[in-house]
Amino acid sequence: MRCLAERVLVIGLGLIGGSLASALRTRGICRTVIGYDRDSDELEAGLRLGIIEEAATDLLAAAAGADVIVLAVPVKAIETVLAEILPVLRPDTILTDVGSVKGNVVRSATGLFGYVPRRFIPGHPIAGSEKSGVAAADATLFEHHKVIITPLPQSDPDAVTLIARMWQSVGAQVLQMDVDRxxxxxxxxxxxxxxxxxxxxxxxxxxxxxxxxxxxxxxxxxxxxxxxxxxxxxxxxxxxxxxxxxxxxxxxxxxxxxxxxxxxxxxxxxxxxxxxxxxxxxxxxxx
Ligand code: NAD
The missing domain is CATH 1.10.3660.10 (6-phosphogluconate dehydrogenase C-terminal like domain)
Known part of the structure; x- marks a missing residue:
């Protein structure tokens, strides 16, 4: 598999973030998978289980150095994390999320940036379980499952393609949908x-x-x-x-x-x- 990105930062190393990090790592889809979680036990477990290559302790430094950032935190925390990383986001960094609701993510981005950044491509994997936490992470979780991405009219086509390919490369089928739908x-x-x-x-x-x-x-x-x-x-x-x-x-x-x-x-x-x-x-x- 060709490397899709150099440094992918997964923020929120729970069931979904941990599963994606593990799948990206196992399949060699990016050069380095970095994890960040506000819970240091989850972060250490991610490192110990080989789910991530690097555990970031400084969120802003990690975000500034990432080519792709995946927000895998609970729905309500997405706005908080977006606000935290906003000052250090590079214009070329591609941003996505895995939240189960998309309208609120788009509203949060609009509230913080004044618009939805062209390289922010909201997403939602239709895969998961009743379990939580990095210990439940599974590199095969997305195989044969759908992932819905909800690009906006102004979204950068290259960013849309990269996020779609990221999910396809971990075995998912990618569909595009309007946010409200x-x-x-x-x-x-x-x-x-x-x-x-x-x-x-x-x-x-x-x-x-x-x-x-x-x-x-x-x-x-x-x-x-x-x-x-x-x-x-x-x-x-x-x-x-x-x-x-x-x-x-x-x-x-x-x-x-x-x-x-x-x-x-x-x-x-x-x-x-x-x-x-x-x-x-x-x-x-x-x-
Ligand atoms: P989880 O509880 O397993 O993991 C969430 C992780 O985010 C935890 O490790 C937590 O410590 C961390 N976190 C919380 N707030 C944070 C913050 N402000 N900064 C950094 N880290 C923070 O949850 P999950 O099931 O992986 O869900 C994550 C996202 O995926 C949610 O938005 C959810 O809607 C979405 N989702 C979940 C499922 C599912 O079946 N669980 C399916 C599809 C999408």
Whole structure:
């Protein structure tokens, strides 16, 4: 694999940042992979596990020397880190992020720079798990997964190409999408299911005999609620950052549940079977 960049700095060495750093290193896609994390234990673990070649302790010096910077911190911290590195960013440095929401990242960049820099290409890997931290990093995490990048009309085409090639070279399929469309689609396919899982488990956990309920939970319950073990702070940030799109999807979902409730209450088998049959056909079509 030809070297895509000399020095890639990954800021936030958790599950996603650590997995990307590890994949870039394993496949020799850039000359040096440098990690930075505000948690020194994560940084040291990254070095010890061979996920990064260099651990940066001075964020500004590392950012000033990087050709590509990947922001892999929680959604809310992206603006904080952007503000920190802003004074030392070189005009030729290519910047990207991995945040699960894109509208807020674009708004943060606009607020800080006055515009979205031409070489800042927002991105979002559609891969991950309920685990967090560098110990869960996996160099194969992005293989056969999609990564959505959301360039803007003014984005530098060379920067778009480099970020797309970076993800392709770690095994991902890269798609381009408009920022608002990304946030609408992800609210439906990722954010709503996570929030429903949290809400279901929380509701059941408050029942008096919840230990009994969970003891008898079978595969369906485990499948449906696996993501309720995800990091609460991460999902707090996503919930607020994509508020409008998520509220809209919660309202649509609530109407759907109301329709199902009414069908059950009134013994309306036609309506019930209609809902289940349409859902089964749709699920089989896309899986
Ligand atoms: P994580 O908790 O595993 O890692 C985040 C890391 O960022 C931590 O090591 C933390 O110490 C560090 N960090 C936090 N604030 C920082 C700051 N101000 N400066 C430097 N380091 C800081 O989280 P993750 O799952 O890797 O998620 C990272 C990003 O990836 C988030 O924006 C998330 O929305 C996105 N994402 C996550 C998944 C997933 O399934 N986990 C999937 C796609 C995208």
């Amino acid at each position: 990304h946030d609408e689609v992800l609210a439906a396919t990722s954010h709503l299911p996570h929030l429903l899982a949290f809400s279901l488990v929380d509701t059941l956990a408050q029942e008096q005999d919840c230990n009994d309920i969970f003891r008898y939970a079978a595969g369906g319950f485990r499948d449906f609620t696996r993501v309720a073990a995800s990091d609460p702070t991460m999902w707090h940030d996503i919930g607020l950052a994509n508020k409008q799109a998520i509220l809209q999807k919660i309202d649509e979902f609530t109407s759907g549940v109301d329709r199902l409730r009414k069908a059950i209450e009134t013994d309306d088998s036609v309506a019930m079977l209609g809902i289940f049959t349409r859902a089964k056909a749709a699920r089989e079509h896309f899986s």
